[in-house]
Amino acid sequence: MKIAIAGKGGVGKTTISGTLCRVLGKNGNAVLAIDGDPNPNLSVVLGIDKEAEMPKALSTDIIERIEESEGKWKFQVKIPFQEILDTYGQKAPDNVSLLMIGKPEKAGTGCMCGSHTVVRELIHSALAHEEEQIMVVDTEASLEHMKRGTSQYVDKMYTVVEPYYRSLEAAGRFADMANQLGIVNVEAIANKVRNAEEEQAIREFCKKINLPIAVILPFDEQVTDADLKGVSIMDYDKDAKVVKAMEVFVQTLELN
Ligand SMILES: Nc1ncnc2c1ncn2[C@@H]1O[C@H](COP(=O)(O)OP(=O)(O)OP(=O)(O)O)[C@@H](O)[C@H]1O
Numbered sequence: 001m002k003i004a005i006a007g008k009g010g011v012g013k014t015t016i017s018g019t020l021c022r023v024l025g026k027n028g029n030a031v032l033a034i035d036g037d038p039n040p041n042l043s044v045v046l047g048i049d050k051e052a053e054m055p056k057a058l059s060t061d062i063i064e065r066i067e068e069s070e071g072k073w074k075f076q077v078k079i080p081f082q083e084i085l086d087t088y089g090q091k092a093p094d095n096v097s098l099l100m101i102g103k104p105e106k107a108g109t110g111c112m113c114g115s116h117t118v119v120r121e122l123i124h125s126a127l128a129h130e131e132e133q134i135m136v137v138d139t140e141a142s143l144e145h146m147k148r149g150t151s152q153y154v155d156k157m158y159t160v161v162e163p164y165y166r167s168l169e170a171a172g173r174f175a176d177m178a179n180q181l182g183i184v185n186v187e188a189i190a191n192k193v194r195n196a197e198e199e200q201a202i203r204e205f206c207k208k209i210n211l212p213i214a215v216i217l218p219f220d221e222q223v224t225d226a227d228l229k230g231v232s233i234m235d236y237d238k239d240a241k242v243v244k245a246m247e248v249f250v251q252t253l254e255l256n
Pocket residue numbers: 007008009010011012013014015016037140141191192193217218219220221223224227242
């Protein structure tokens with residue numbers, strides 16, 4: 001099962017990706033978390049020890065440029081994805097591994113491509129990788145890393161929304177973009193919902209744009225407290241409202 005999490009800046013993509021991974025992992029699944037953000041912070045939400053040794057930084061060197069036909073070039077990852085995982089991956093608690101790809105180092109030689117291309121190709125390579133593990137991609141606040149052809153591997157895209165207009169509107173745009181990329185299964189995750197009125201507003205908007213809601217997550221002060229302390233909500237308070245809601249949600253997921 002391959003899951004991508006999208007949404008406007010600050011809506012809770014990383015919190016949700018990390019918590020989802022940990023809950024899935026706790027249930028006995030092998031999980032790979034991919035941080036596609038150039039300012040990576042999934043590591044904290046996953047509960048990786050800040051003192052732990054950082055993995056080797058990915059570099060643009062792992063990409064090569066190939067001439068497809070006369071004058072037509074394409075980029076691709078040079079090494080098998082498993083090797084990338086073994087070299088650059090990091091272990092997190094609960095059977096989760098993390099691969100940070102959002103900020104590849106620019107190498108002097110290599111593919112002559114921008115870091116954007118590297119991230120896009122790596123996401124493609126990761127998603128195309130066949131393995132018995134669940135993959136969760138925390139995207140940056142755009143879908144530029146997704147490209148046509150990636151969609152065939154994404155089983156679910158969740159667009160995270162907060163109960164305010166611009167976020168809802170953005171969720172609609174993400175859903176449209178996902179559809180244009182050919183991702184069929186797009187649903188909303190409502191986050192930071194404080195009361196019935198906010199829930200209702202999200203429900204109405206999503207109904208209007210035909211976007212199913214996968215789960216409604218409450219606003220949870222424990223999440224902001226954990227964030228302030230730089231620890232995973234899973235380790236801060238495993239009975240937090242958001243964790244409980246995520247556990248119920250994961251039960252409904254059809255993992256394959
Ligand atoms: N359910 C929640 N209740 C309360 N606070 C939350 C909740 N979910 C996320 N937050 C807080 O919202 C802020 C943004 O969350 P997060 O970093 O996960 O968002 P993001 O979408 O990944 O942001 P960015 O676009 O910058 O990557 C953080 O301070 C986080 O603690």
